[in-house]
Amino acid sequence: MRAWAVEKPGPIQGRPLRPVERAVPEPGPGELLIRVLACGVCRTDLHVAEGDLPVHLPGVTPGHEIVGEVAAAGDGCLRAPGDRVGVAWLRGTCGACRFCRRGAENLCPASVYTGWDAHGGYAEFALAVDAFAYALPDGLDAVRAAPLLCAGIIGYRALRRAGLPPGGRLGVWGFGGSAHLAAQVAIAEGAEVYVFTRSAAARELALELGAVWAGDSYTAPPRPLDSAITFAPVGELVPAALRRLDRGGTLAIAGIHLSDIPVLDYERHLFQERQVRSVTANTRADGEEFLRLAARLPVTVATRPYPLDEADRALADLAEDRFTGAAVLVP
Numbered sequence: 001m002r003a004w005a006v007e008k009p010g011p012i013q014g015r016p017l018r019p020v021e022r023a024v025p026e027p028g029p030g031e032l033l034i035r036v037l038a039c040g041v042c043r044t045d046l047h048v049a050e051g052d053l054p055v056h057l058p059g060v061t062p063g064h065e066i067v068g069e070v071a072a073a074g075d076g077c078l079r080a081p082g083d084r085v086g087v088a089w090l091r092g093t094c095g096a097c098r099f100c101r102r103g104a105e106n107l108c109p110a111s112v113y114t115g116w117d118a119h120g121g122y123a124e125f126a127l128a129v130d131a132f133a134y135a136l137p138d139g140l141d142a143v144r145a146a147p148l149l150c151a152g153i154i155g156y157r158a159l160r161r162a163g164l165p166p167g168g169r170l171g172v173w174g175f176g177g178s179a180h181l182a183a184q185v186a187i188a189e190g191a192e193v194y195v196f197t198r199s200a201a202a203r204e205l206a207l208e209l210g211a212v213w214a215g216d217s218y219t220a221p222p223r224p225l226d227s228a229i230t231f232a233p234v235g236e237l238v239p240a241a242l243r244r245l246d247r248g249g250t251l252a253i254a255g256i257h258l259s260d261i262p263v264l265d266y267e268r269h270l271f272q273e274r275q276v277r278s279v280t281a282n283t284r285a286d287g288e289e290f291l292r293l294a295a296r297l298p299v300t301v302a303t304r305p306y307p308l309d310e311a312d313r314a315l316a317d318l319a320e321d322r323f324t325g326a327a328v329l330v331p
Contacts, residue, residue, distance in 0.1 A: 002331070003123035004311045005059040011050030012319045016049045017062070017122075017312045024125050027074035032128045034087060036187075038142035038179070039235040040065025041123030041306070041314045041327035042150050043233065044089065044256050048116055049315060052257045056117045063329070064114035064122030065149040066090040067130070070221065077130040086134040086291075087121065088149040089113050090281050104213060106157075110159040112280075119302055122311045124331050134287055137295030144301040145176050147326035148294055149287075155182030156290035158254035158279045162227040164191055170223040173217060173241055174232030175202035176318075177326030178255050182229065184299045185290075194221045196230075196241075198277075198321075205302060205324045229254055235261035238276065242269040254279045 007018040015165045027033045045052045045062040045172065066087035070079050079085060093100050093108035100108050114120045136145050155178035165168050167190050172179050175197040183193045187210040195206035195214040203214035213221055217237060224246035231254050239263045241251050253276065264270060293299075304327025308315040314327045 001124040033072040034068035039147035063138035066121035151177035162252040164227040164248040168226035171228035172229040235259040247272040
């Protein structure tokens with residue numbers, strides 16, 4: 001089968017992602033063999049390729065926003081060949097630690113991840129754990145569904161971590177795949193959304209989707225914010241976002257990698273009960289809840305399809321912000 005592998009992590013301009021031929025894997029107990037119909041391209045894949053995230057599996061195939069069809073099922077699986085499923089970032093947990101037992105499986109020290117600890121969806125086939133695969137809403141085609149499986153789920157968790165009050169004002173820094181989905185959920189729930197991004201095209205998309213204001217990353221919004229989320233992996237945006245929060249406001253930092261945060265000034269950035277929260281992966285409950293919401297709203301998914309053979313170009317375009325919304329590979 002055709003696949004892509006991170007041959008040697010490094011800057012995307014040096015082409016760390018290389019095409020390879022691999023045998024189609026066989027599912028073990030509790031595993032599904034998925035024929036990939038579409039796979040989203042996530043900034044976390046870029047971090048894996050460039051080495052911002054340390055190597056867990058040499059030559060790993062990235063990709064953790066997989067929509068596919070079950071081609072074969074190992075012993076003990078509930079799903080059967082022909083079922084359509086989604087495969088996300090969280091691939092497995094121990095199920096027994098104190099975090100798993102209290103419903104915080106995203107914090108499990110033994111957690112493993114699709115496209116980092118195991119080969120992912122930049123391929124024609126991929127293995128997945130049956131217990132961690134998702135049922136997908138009816139009526140969503142594969143390309144539109146793919147970004148929901150990480151960009152959507154992580155954006156949703158970040159929105160909840162931001163503690164947005166009913167009818168509150170939400171600031172969103174960065175407006176890529178995850179942000180444009182989280183913003184729509186917030187708007188549907190009655191929030192005012194203010195978008196901060198250097199991209200003129202992304203600002204235009206934000207306004208089309210219902211944001212009340214869109215400006216540059218360091219421009220002051222017309223009103224102070226109740227909550228904020230930073231999606232761009234840029235530490236300098238943390239104090240910028242905190243400065244825009246009203247008293248009691250919360251900033252959630254989405255994403256698995258962030259450049260260094262400048263020194264914070266207590267009086268300007270944190271006093272009056274402003275707070276900062278990180279976002280770490282997601283639980284299956286987050287995913288199931290978001291997918292139900294996405295089917296009911298429904299959210300608009302802005303996508304840029306690429307053929308599987310152009311996965312390296314899709315990642316390079318992501319790194320350079322050459323598109324709005326979410327890139328999706330289609331075998």
